[in-house]
Amino acid sequence: MTTVASTTKKTMEHPLNAWYVAAWDHEVTSTAIISRTVAERPLALYRTDDGRPVALADACWHRLAPLSMGKRVDGDGVQCPYHGLKFNSAGRCTFMPAQETINPSAMVPSFPIVERHRFLWVWLGDPTVADPASIPDMHQMDSAEWAGDGLRIEVDANFQLVLDNLMDLTHEEFVHAGSIGQAELSESDFEVTREERSVTLSRWMLNIDAPPFLARNMQDKFPGFRGKVDRWQIIRYEAPSTICIDVGVAEAGTGAPEGDRSRGIENYVMNTITPVTSKSCAYYWAITRNYALDMQSATTRMREGVARVFRQDEDMLVAQQQAIDANPDYEFYSLNIDAGGMWARRIVERMLQDERNAAGHADPVRMSEK
């Protein structure tokens, strides 16, 4: 049973029993240690000499100096920059200065970390329920049938505000005029379906002019294409914070709504949002395509195009967070267009409730099996 609040929460807490992206695969190497904060927990990220990623708490056991300022040592370990304590990839202390033994209590937390879909995913909650099978499906990121690339944006806004943004794309008409926005977005109807951990919102706009960004992409596959298109946006949210959007256009009336996309182009916009603090998040995204796979210029042009679009979102989200903070006594009210985001919020709320319940249980495993 879920308790439904009478008002909409403005920002959300983040579940801890979840996989969050800590970095792009290429950002973490075996020669350097980088610092990233995920869900308010500073992490020291690096790879072992065999390339296995490691996430340790970024604070030495001794006096909490950041391990990320230290050195990679001994095949799989790090050395604190301050007094030289060493820790292996399991977080266990392997060296203490000026003494012949090692305190058996000395260790730093080592968090589960998995490399998948070009990202490094970490789990900060109960490690006994950290199942890599629950990493969201983002296979377009590294499939041979798809090409594309993306970036990371640090947004000074609560992660849920980004999810709200992506779950309702009518904002494109107002925020992204000139690239992907058009009036038909708010004129067309949409449909929401849901499962236990996912929500899907579909919108079709038939026989319209393609917005500039998609019109240009269409020409990568159909050089010189002009004319009306059928446009779709199928937004799929997967708990707690991943949204993959199947977007595209096809020559109008060639059967795309019925499933024949052969006269069109398919782009997948991949988004996964990592809470950093209650008022900031790291937004990892990419745009992929399943045509013109060897056209490197398309990869770059599309990535840069989306980067420009997302900078507009970032400006709006930061301004929204500031307005929320500046008006603590004002509430959120909802519109019909918020259905997708509201279902996502409901799922996050349920995860948080499950975690609160599990905190009172001696047996977290049994909780996850129910």
Add this chain to the structure above:
Amino acid sequence: MTAPNSMGWQAVRVVACGPVADGIQRIVLESSRVERAAPGSHLDVEVAIEGGSEVRSYSVVNTSEDGRRHTLAVHRAPQSRGGSEFMHRLRVGDELNATRPLQNFPLRVGAARYTLIAGGIGITAMVAMASMLRRLGADYTLVYVGRTRARMAFLAELELEHGDRLRACVDDEDTSLNVAQLVDQIANDDLSPAIEAYMCGPIRLMDAVRRKWSDTGLPLTNLRFETFGNSGWFDPEEFIVRIPRLGIETAVAPDSSMLEAIQGAGAEMMFDCLKGECGLCEVKVLGLDGCIDHRDVFFSEEQKNASRKMCACVSRVVRPVSSDVETSGQSASRESAIVTIDIT
């Protein structure tokens, strides 16, 4: 570890108590705060001793489903420093102060295979670890060492829960643990670099395992142990501490620590962990009439053998006697051992 470890002192109430083995009392404490104790965690408890109060640490055997009740099991040491006697006197309805579950001995999830070694009351730290490993479907063995079955708490329940994965080594049944064999078995295992061992028990057992583990060349970081510095090679007895530079001579009672005695005599000492791990309370040994019972894990074996320093928080001095002298009843008239030291 660098996990949130704020102590969270609170009043807790005894809701159940009773013997679970010879000399071992099970005590269930109820707290108003809901918090699951992770395997390996302990509670610090304020115990009343001779009008004052001190803090003792006890492993959490398990936490109830609702996260409010923590079960401890306390061994009444004949030479108790007073803490275990206080705990054994507790009755249902009594209130006392305890911390939230504190973690210094976390079980790492994800090792290829686990060996858990519990000696005597050390089983209290292993019960929850073994349960979690069973629920995770991990590959583990729980080795439980004791002198007699009657003195081994929870043995029947553990046999039921773990079946063949439990190996009971009972001295008076001639199934005593052969430490060398156990460690060799781990070293010869195909998975040996990925096997983690966790142990808690008397210092003789832990020293033997540690020594063999390091002789065998197994990675020392794969051997985890917790000691509250409360067991030694000898039973505690009264001894004398002299600090000539300060003109101090004081007796250390069997149920008091050398650190407490020195402070009681008016000298200021530096210390932190109080369980023989950090080494802050080390003192210089200038002279010794007797022998040092090193109970810390800070000094190396060579340093302990040299006996030029000792940890005042847990280590003691004794005058060992041969067994024939003891049985002839002369031990009562022996002079106390004496250690002459200097402090910072």
